[in-house]
Amino acid sequence: MSLIMTLIEKLAFYLQYPFVRYALVVGLLIAVVSSLLGVTLVLRHFSYIGDGLSHVAFGAMSVAIVLKLSHRMFLILPVTVLCAVILLKSGQGRKVKGDAAVAMMSVGALAFGYLTVNVAGASANVSGDVCSTLFGSTSILTLTAAEVTLCAVLSAAALVLFLLLYNRLFALTFDENFARVCGINTELYNLILAIIIAVIIVLAMNLVGALLVSALIIFPTMAAMRLFESFRAVTVASAVISVICALVGILVSVLAGTPVGSTIVIADALAFGLSMPAARLRGGMS
Amino acid sequence: MEQLRCSNLSVGYGEHAIASGLNFSMHAGDYLCIVGENGAGKSTLMRTLLGLQKPVSGQMAFSPQIQKNEIGYLPQKMHAQRDFPASAGEIVLSGLQGKTGRRPFYRRSEKAEARRIMHRLSIGDLADKSFRKLSGGQQQKVLLARALCASGKILFMDEPVTGLDPEAAREMYAMIGELHRDGMTIVMISHDILSAVKYADHILHIGDAGFFGRKEEYLCSETGKRFLNQREVSCDEPDHDAD
Numbered sequence: 001m002s003l004i005m006t007l008i009e010k011l012a013f014y015l016q017y018p019f020v021r022y023a024l025v026v027g028l029l030i031a032v033v034s035s036l037l038g039v040t041l042v043l044r045h046f047s048y049i050g051d052g053l054s055h056v057a058f059g060a061m062s063v064a065i066v067l068k069l070s071h072r073m074f075l076i077l078p079v080t081v082l083c084a085v086i087l088l089k090s091g092q093g094r095k096v097k098g099d100a101a102v103a104m105m106s107v108g109a110l111a112f113g114y115l116t117v118n119v120a121g122a123s124a125n126v127s128g129d130v131c132s133t134l135f136g137s138t139s140i141l142t143l144t145a146a147e148v149t150l151c152a153v154l155s156a157a158a159l160v161l162f163l164l165l166y167n168r169l170f171a172l173t174f175d176e177n178f179a180r181v182c183g184i185n186t187e188l189y190n191l192i193l194a195i196i197i198a199v200i201i202v203l204a205m206n207l208v209g210a211l212l213v214s215a216l217i218i219f220p221t222m223a224a225m226r227l228f229e230s231f232r233a234v235t236v237a238s239a240v241i242s243v244i245c246a247l248v249g250i251l252v253s254v255l256a257g258t259p260v261g262s263t264i265v266i267a268d269a270l271a272f273g274l275s276m277p278a279a280r281l282r283g284g285m286s
Numbered sequence: 287m288e289q290l291r292c293s294n295l296s297v298g299y300g301e302h303a304i305a306s307g308l309n310f311s312m313h314a315g316d317y318l319c320i321v322g323e324n325g326a327g328k329s330t331l332m333r334t335l336l337g338l339q340k341p342v343s344g345q346m347a348f349s350p351q352i353q354k355n356e357i358g359y360l361p362q363k364m365h366a367q368r369d370f371p372a373s374a375g376e377i378v379l380s381g382l383q384g385k386t387g388r389r390p391f392y393r394r395s396e397k398a399e400a401r402r403i404m405h406r407l408s409i410g411d412l413a414d415k416s417f418r419k420l421s422g423g424q425q426q427k428v429l430l431a432r433a434l435c436a437s438g439k440i441l442f443m444d445e446p447v448t449g450l451d452p453e454a455a456r457e458m459y460a461m462i463g464e465l466h467r468d469g470m471t472i473v474m475i476s477h478d479i480l481s482a483v484k485y486a487d488h489i490l491h492i493g494d495a496g497f498f499g500r501k502e503e504y505l506c507s508e509t510g511k512r513f514l515n516q517r518e519v520s521c522d523e524p525d526h527d528a529d
Binding site: 182225232234 | 361
């Protein structure tokens with residue numbers, strides 16, 4: 001009992017600080033949008049795109065660090081959006097090529113990013129910089145009010161777009177050919193999708209770091225897919241699971257002093273692990 | 287009323303034609319079966335007619351009265367979607383996507399329309415069921431209901447009964463026959479030549495010795511006889527049990 005009281009007191013103490021509150025708000029927003037999009041990406045077998053794009057974002061981030069840009073987002077966002085559009089375009093109808101394209105872009109950007117930071121030697125602490133970009137070790141707790149605002153606006157926009165496009169996305173995800181026959185402009189919606197994906201990945205990189213971004217996209221969806229049967233239920237469950245995991249992850253990391261990104265991802269992995277016996281239990285009952 | 291005309295049409299991928307020199311037309315209320323050997327280009331032709339790929343050469347034109355959202359499509363058995371988490375109702379409703387225009391959500395009347403179509407195909411009770419847990423026949427009916435939501439005039443079907451057990455296949459043919467009687471134009475690819483000549487009124491045979499015309503002519507043609515040889519359909523007494 002006293003342990004719980006101590007924890008709550010400790011939490012209340014930390015929540016007084018704006019940077020912890022910022023981290024919570026941003027973390028939960030990113031968790032919602034990334035998991036919503038995850039459903040579409042996983043079901044279209046595009047899971048790897050998140051991973052590839054996050055490496056591209058890392059490359060762009062490295063350049064931004066070297067150039068000592070004050071607003072890194074202005075470089076990272078357009079570069080990542082551009083790559084997302086190229087990847088989704090090349091993936092259409094040519095799965096194998098698209099696969100290889102993602103892999104090449106991904107490792108190329110990773111190598112380029114590391115090389116840039118290392119050679120340019122922008123800061124004394126190269127490995128620290130690289131590490132925090134890749135694993136998001138502290139960046140979430142060093143957010144400024146401006147960054148939080150930008151993140152909130154972008155997440156809200158992505159969320160609204162997702163809700164408005166929900167029925168279209170379902171039709172496109174379930175059967176793209178059928179959607180085209182019906183007269184839906186599938187290329188336009190794929191383009192919009194690519195842009196949203198890129199924005200969300202750049203946002204999520206702030207939370208968990210470049211290497212762990214795809215965890216936010218894949219784990220909640222996979223867990224929800226084991227538990228629910230309809231698209232709507234899977235979408236909602238995926239968002240709920242993702243928010244809970246992000247909340248638990250951030251709080252644990254604040255209290256236990258663990259790195260934020262990896263703590264959230266471990267929480268997501270645990271949720272996926274729990275979904276397996278839970279699904280069996282559900283199946284046994286019905 | 288003529289709904290579709292193809293003249294000297296070649297279909298295939300890129301520059302490479304799989305089937306060429308296709309001449310045929312379709313009129314409102316036709317029941318056209320596309321037959322031919324495996325790899326003759328039946329599915330490629332259908333994908334071309336649906337605008338999913340470009341023709342290699344030749345002309346193909348729908349009548350101006352046919353809008354894009356008046357065409358329904360029942361694709362060949364899908365593999366990727368086998369584990370897709372979706373309820374039957376969600377899938378049927380998605381057939382109305384082409385009719386919502388810029389509206390993001392469905393109207394109540396559209397949801398009612400989807401339910402009506404499901405009841406008509408006697409799958410009303412499946413609306414909340416998981417698509418991946420349905421039997422092959424039920425899945426096919428759900429996809430047919432989705433195609434009906436999308437179509438007003440023409441229904442394209444790529445092997446609608448392949449993989450179904452005989453009872454489910456018979457039921458499927460009965461439903462398609464009923465839609466046809468209500469005035470829907472049916473275009474169907476079929477492996478099952480006996481059912482094709484039983485139910486269709488026009489046959490398009492793709493292959494070395496192509497054929498297009500009424501079923502009765504097909505049964506008496508060289509192509510038809512060769513394709514049907516050793517099967518119990520005679521040229522003299524075409525089977526009229528279809529209705």
